[in-house]
Amino acid sequence: MSLVLVGTSHRLAPVEVREQVALDPEAAAELARRLAAGGEAVCLSTCNRTELYLAHSDSEQTEERAVSALAGGEQELYRLRDEAAALHLFRVAAGLDSMVPGEGEILGQVRAAYEAGTCGPVLDRLFRQALHAGKKVRTETAIGESPASVSSAAAALAQQVFGELGGCRVLLVGAGEVSDLAARSLAARGAAITGVASRTLERAQALAERFGARAVPLDRVAEELARADVVVSSTSSPGIVLDRGAVAAAVEGRKGRPLFLIDLAVPRDVDPAVSELDACYLYDIDDLQAVVSESLSGRRREAPRAEAIVAQEAARFRDWLASLDVVPAIASLRERAEQIRSGELAKAEGRLGGLSESERRTVESLTTQIVNKLLHLPIVRMKQAAATEGAGYVDVARDLFGLGEEDGSADSHRQQGK
Amino acid sequence: MAELLFWPALLAYGEAAVAYAGDVRRPGALGRLATWGVRVGWLVQTALLVVQAARADGFPWATWAGSLNLFVWLVVGAYLIWGCRPRFRLLGLVVMPLAALLLAISYAAGGVGASGESRYSTLFLVLHVGLVLAGFAGLTLAAAIAALYLWQERLLKRRSPSVLRFRAPSLATLDGLVGRTVAGALPLLTLGMAAGFARVRDRSDLDPLIGLTVAAWAVYGAFLVLRYGAGWRGRRGAYLAIAGFALVIVLRLGLPTGHFT
Numbered sequence: 001m002s003l004v005l006v007g008t009s010h011r012l013a014p015v016e017v018r019e020q021v022a023l024d025p026e027a028a029a030e031l032a033r034r035l036a037a038g039g040e041a042v043c044l045s046t047c048n049r050t051e052l053y054l055a056h057s058d059s060e061q062t063e064e065r066a067v068s069a070l071a072g073g074e075q076e077l078y079r080l081r082d083e084a085a086a087l088h089l090f091r092v093a094a095g096l097d098s099m100v101p102g103e104g105e106i107l108g109q110v111r112a113a114y115e116a117g118t119c120g121p122v123l124d125r126l127f128r129q130a131l132h133a134g135k136k137v138r139t140e141t142a143i144g145e146s147p148a149s150v151s152s153a154a155a156a157l158a159q160q161v162f163g164e165l166g167g168c169r170v171l172l173v174g175a176g177e178v179s180d181l182a183a184r185s186l187a188a189r190g191a192a193i194t195g196v197a198s199r200t201l202e203r204a205q206a207l208a209e210r211f212g213a214r215a216v217p218l219d220r221v222a223e224e225l226a227r228a229d230v231v232v233s234s235t236s237s238p239g240i241v242l243d244r245g246a247v248a249a250a251v252e253g254r255k256g257r258p259l260f261l262i263d264l265a266v267p268r269d270v271d272p273a274v275s276e277l278d279a280c281y282l283y284d285i286d287d288l289q290a291v292v293s294e295s296l297s298g299r300r301r302e303a304p305r306a307e308a309i310v311a312q313e314a315a316r317f318r319d320w321l322a323s324l325d326v327v328p329a330i331a332s333l334r335e336r337a338e339q340i341r342s343g344e345l346a347k348a349e350g351r352l353g354g355l356s357e358s359e360r361r362t363v364e365s366l367t368t369q370i371v372n373k374l375l376h377l378p379i380v381r382m383k384q385a386a387a388t389e390g391a392g393y394v395d396v397a398r399d400l401f402g403l404g405e406e407d408g409s410a411d412s413h414r415q416q417g418k
Numbered sequence: 419m420a421e422l423l424f425w426p427a428l429l430a431y432g433e434a435a436v437a438y439a440g441d442v443r444r445p446g447a448l449g450r451l452a453t454w455g456v457r458v459g460w461l462v463q464t465a466l467l468v469v470q471a472a473r474a475d476g477f478p479w480a481t482w483a484g485s486l487n488l489f490v491w492l493v494v495g496a497y498l499i500w501g502c503r504p505r506f507r508l509l510g511l512v513v514m515p516l517a518a519l520l521l522a523i524s525y526a527a528g529g530v531g532a533s534g535e536s537r538y539s540t541l542f543l544v545l546h547v548g549l550v551l552a553g554f555a556g557l558t559l560a561a562a563i564a565a566l567y568l569w570q571e572r573l574l575k576r577r578s579p580s581v582l583r584f585r586a587p588s589l590a591t592l593d594g595l596v597g598r599t600v601a602g603a604l605p606l607l608t609l610g611m612a613a614g615f616a617r618v619r620d621r622s623d624l625d626p627l628i629g630l631t632v633a634a635w636a637v638y639g640a641f642l643v644l645r646y647g648a649g650w651r652g653r654r655g656a657y658l659a660i661a662g663f664a665l666v667i668v669l670r671l672g673l674p675t676g677h678f679t
Contacts, residue, residue, distance in 0.1 A: 142446075146582050156582055161574065163588035255649030258589065275575065279652050287577040294579035 001122055001324055002059035005085035006066035006077055007044075007051030010099055013076040021050040021070050029116035035065060042117030042127065044092070046109050048099060053089065055122035082321060086126055087314035093134035094310050095144060101299045102143035102306070107134040125320060133313040140309065143302040146295030151185040153291045154262045154283065158186060158230050161260050161281060165191040171228035172196045172213075173221055173242070174235035175203040178264045182232045183211060191230065197221040199235070225250035231261045233269035241269040244277070251277055262288070319387040326386045329394045330379050332403040337371045420473070423466035424521075424530045430459030431494070431518040438510035442584065449507045456514065460494045463521070466530065467491055477543035483529030485547055489670060490521045492555035497562075500595075505587045512562040523671070542617060549610030550631070554666050556603025557638060560596050561663030564656035567592040571653060593652055596659050597645050604638050611635060627669065634665035 008021060023031060028043040031052075035041040039056035050070065056062040063079060070077060080088055088097070093110045095102040114127035138144045147153040155165070162168050168191040172179045175198040183193050193211035197218050198204035204215035216224055218241070225231065225247060235241055242261070247270075251259055256279055263270040263284040275282040283291075345367060352363065378397065385393035397403065434455030441449035467488065470478040479488040497513045500506040524530065571589055573581040587595075611631060641658045644650035650658070 142585075145585070153582075157574070159588060160570075160581065160586075161589050163590040256651030256654070258652065275577075278654075281574050283577055287579075290577075290579040291582060295582060298583055 001055055001057055001321070002062075003082050003085045003122060003126065003321065004054045004056070004059050004063050004066065005051060005080040005088060006054075006063060006070060007049060008070065008076045008078065009049035009051070009097065011097070012078060017076050018048070018050065021045075022047065023050060025112065025116060028113065031069060032117045035062075035069060036118035037065075040118055040120040040123040042113050042119065042123050044110060044113040046106065049092070049097075051089075051092075053085065053117075053123060053126065055120065055126075083314055083318040086129075086317040086321075087310065089126060089130045090133040090310040090313050090317075091307075093130040094137035094306055095134070096137075096303060096306055096310065100148040100296070101303055102138075103148060104138065104144050107131065107138075110134065122321070122324070126317060129313055129317055133310050136313070137306040137309050141302045141305045143299050143306050146298050147292060148296060148299070149185075150264070150285065150288045150292060151181045153288045153295065154182050154232070154264075155185040155189050155191075157281075157283060157288075157291065158191070158260050158262075159189060161258050162229060165189045165230075168192065168229040169194040169227060170230045170232065171216075171221070171224050172207065173218070173231060173233040173269060174198060174265065175200070175207040176234055176236070178234040179232055180207060180210075182234070182262060182264060183207075186230065186232070187211060194228065195224050197224065199237075222246040222250065225259070226253055229257070229260065231259070231270075232264065233262065234264040235269050237265070237269060238267060240271050241265075242274065243271045244273040247271070247274045247280060248277055251280060254279070264288075322386040323383050326382050326394055329397055329403060330382065333375060333379070333397065333401055336401060336403060337375055341367050341371050420466055420469050420530050423462055423469060424525055427459050427462040427466060428518060428521050428525070430455045430462060431514055431521060434459060434510060435514035435518050438507060438514055441507055442511065449504060452507065452510055452514070456494060456498060456510065459517075460491070460498060463487075463491050463494070470530070477540045477547065479529075479547060480543050481529065483524050483527030485529075485551060486520055486524035486527070486670060487529040488547070489551045489554060490517050490524065492552055493517055493520075493558050496555050496559045500559075505585055508566055508584060508586050509559075509562050512565050513559070516558070516562075520670070542613065546610055546613040546617075549606050549613065551610075553603045553605075553607025553610055554670065556599055556606065557634075557659075557663060557666055560599035560603065560659050561666075563592055563599060564596045564659040564663075567596060567656045568653065568660075571656075589652070593655065596655060597642075597651075600638055600641055600659060600662075604635070604642065607631075607635055607638070630665060630669050634662055634669060637662040637665060 008018065010018065023043065023045040025045075028045045032041040032043045035043075035052065035054060039054060039062065041055075042053045044051045044053070052066045052069065054062045054066055059081065067077060067079070089110070091097045093107055095104065095106050098106055110127065111131055114123075114131070117123060117127070119127065147156045158168065159165060165186060168186075170183065170186050170191045170193045172183055172193060172195065175196055179196075187193055193208075193213045195214050195216050196204045196208040196211070197216040197220070198207075199218045201215055201217060204217075207213075208215040218235070221242070225242070226249075231242070233241060247259070247261070258279045258281060261270050261274060261280065261282045263282065266285060268284055270282055270284075272282070272284075274280055345363070352360065355363065382393050382397055434452045437448045437452035437455060441452055467479075470484075470487075479485050493513065494517050497509065497517075500509060566586060567589060570581075570584075570586050570592065573584075574589070586592075614628070637658065641650075641655065641662060644658070645655050
C-alpha cells in the first residue's frame with residue numbers, strides 16, 4: 001500500500017491558479033469519494049492549498065488520476081509519496097507550510113478534510129497522526145502563541161494590560177472596516193463593545209447594532225471615555241480627535257484603572273502626549289506593526305523545534321507504513337505454524353488417548369507457546385527490517401517458509417529435503 | 419549532616435536562578451529545569467531545618483543567621499505556590515538569586531550550625547519569630563511581584579515590540595496579586611509583633627530592630643489603606659510595596675543584633 005500526495009499551494013501557484021482548483025467542502029468530499037475507487041482518499045482544500053491524499057496499492061495509476069482531477073498546470077503541482085507525503089501533511093497541520101508560520105486555523109481545516117474524506121487504515125492513521133503532530137507543535141513550542149496581525153496584536157496587548165477581557169468595555173471611535181476588524185478580534189476574546197462613535201451617526205448605528213453596542217455622536221466621545229477600558233480609534237479625521245486634556249479628565253475618575261488606547265488611524269487620532277499620563281497605554285499603527293513583526297520573527301525562531309517534532313512524527317509514520325508490507329507475510333507464517341502444530345497434534349491423538357482433559361489442555365498450551373516463542377524473534381526482526389531495509393526480509397521469509405505456496409508444494413519441498 | 423544538606427540546597431537554588439535567567443532568553447526547557455531546582459532545593463532545605471530542629475535543644479533559629487535560614491525557606495515556600503505556573507516563572511528571576519544569596523550569608527554567619535542560648539521560651543520564639551518571618555516572606559514575594567509589575571508596565575508604556583515575548587502575567591493580575599499578598603502577609607506580621615510586644619517588660623527590651631519593624635508595618639498598613647481606600651493601584655502601589663521591602667531587607671541584613679539573646 002502506497003501513500004500518494006498531489007497538490008498545489010501558495011508556495012508554488014499564484015492565486016489565479018489556486019482559485020481554479022479550490023473546492024468547497026461538499027465538492028472536496030465528493031472528489032475524495034470519486035478518487036478513492038477501492039482505496040482511500042482525502043481532499044484538503046483551503047484558500048492557500050488544494051491537496052489530494054490517496055492510499056492505494058497501484059500508486060502510479062492513483063497519482064495520474066489525482067493529477068487529472070486537479071485541473072491546474074503540471075508545473076504548479078507537487079507530487080510526493082509515502083514518508084515525504086506524510087511529512088508534508090504534518091508540516092501543514094503544524095502551520096509550518098502556512099503563509100503566517102504557526103497559524104492555528106489550518107488544524108481545523110485538516111480535521112474537517114479528514115472527517116469528510118474516504119478513509120481506510122492508512123489515511124485514518126495518517127490524519128490522526130497529523131492532528132496529533134499539529135497539537136504537539138502548538139503545545140511544546142511557542143510558534144502559535146504570538147499575534148500575527150495588527151488587530152490580533154491589539155487584542156493581545158489589551159490582554160496583557162487587563163488579563164481576561166471578559167469585563168472590559170470597548171469604545172470604537174470611527175466605524176470603518178479597520179474598527180470592525182479590531183472590534184471582532186477584541187470581542188472574540190470576551191470584550192464587550194459598548195459604544196461606537198462616528199461623525200456619521202448612521203454608520204455608527206450600523207456597526208453598533210452588529211455588536212449590540214450604542215451609537216454615539218463623535219462630539220460626545222470625551223464623555224464616553226470615562227466608561228471605557230479600551231478605545232480603538234480609526235477615523236479619517238485630518239487632525240487629533242482625542243487630545244491629552246480629554247483623556248486626562250477621563251483618567252482622573254478611574255481610580256488607577258488603566259485605559260488602553262489603540263490608534264489605527266493615519267493621520268493619528270490620539271494625541272501622542274496621552275502616553276505620558278499615568279495608567280494610560282497608547283499604541284499607534286507603527287507600534288502594533290512592530291509588535292507583529294517581532295512576533296513573526298519569534299515564530300520563525302520556534303520553527304526549527306517544530307520541524308524536529310514533525311520529522312519525528314513522519315519517521316514514526318514511515319515505520320508504521322513499512323510494517324504494513326510485512327503484515328500479510330506474518331499472518332501467513334502464523335497460519336503455517338498453526339497448521340503444522342495442530343496437524344502434528346492430531347497425528348499424535350492416538351498416543352495421547354490416555355490423557356485427561358486438563359493434561360490435554362496443558363499439551364495444547366505447551367505446543368502453542370513453543371510455536372509463539374519460535375516465531376517471536378523472526379517476526380520482530382521482519383518488522384524492524386521492513387522499516388529500515390524494505391521488503392527484502394519478507395521475501396526471504398516467504399522463500400524459507402514456503403509462504404504463499406500450495407500446501408502440497410511446501411510438503412514436497414520438505415520431502416525433497418529428506 | 420546539616421553541612422551535607424546545605425550545599426545541595428544552595429546549589430539547587432543557584433541552578434534555579436541561572437536557569438530562570440536563561441529561560442528569559444529561550445523559554446521552555448530551562449524554565450522547567452529552574453522550577454525543579456526550586457522544588458529540589460526547597461525539599462533539601464526542609465530536611466536541613468528538620469535536622470537542625472532535631473539536634474537543637476529548643477528553637478534553633480533564634481539567632482540572626484538562623485532566622486535568615488528560616489526566612490529563605492519561607493520565601494521559597496511562598497514562591498513555590500506561584501512559581502510552578504509558567505506565566506509566573508519570571509518571578510524566579512527576582513526571588514531565586516535573593517534566596518541563594520541570603521542562604522549563603524546565613525551559612526557564612528553560622529545559621530546552619532547549632533543555635534545560641536536564648537532567655538525566651540521555645541513556644542514564644544516559634545510564635546514570634548515564625549509569624550514575623552512568615553509575614554516578611556509574604557512581603558518579600560509581594561515586592562518581587564511588584565518589581566515584575568513595574569518591569570512589565572515599563573515595557574507597555576515604552577511600546578516595546580518585544581512586550582509579548584516574555585509571556586508574563588497581565589498588569590491587572592500582578593496588581594491584584596501584590597494587594598492580596600500584602601493583605602495576607604500583614605496580619606501574620608501583626609500577630610508576630612503582638613506576640614513580641616506582649617513580652618516587652620521595660621524600655622531596655624526595645625532596640626532598633628523593633629523600631630524598624632514598626633516602620634515597615636506602617637508602610638504596608640499605609641499601602642493597604644491607600645490601595646483599598648484611595649484607589650492607589652498600579653505603579654504607585656508597586657513603588658510603595660518595594661519601599662516597604664527595602665525596610666524588610668534592612669531588617670533582615672542590616673541589624674544583626676542579639677535580639678533574642
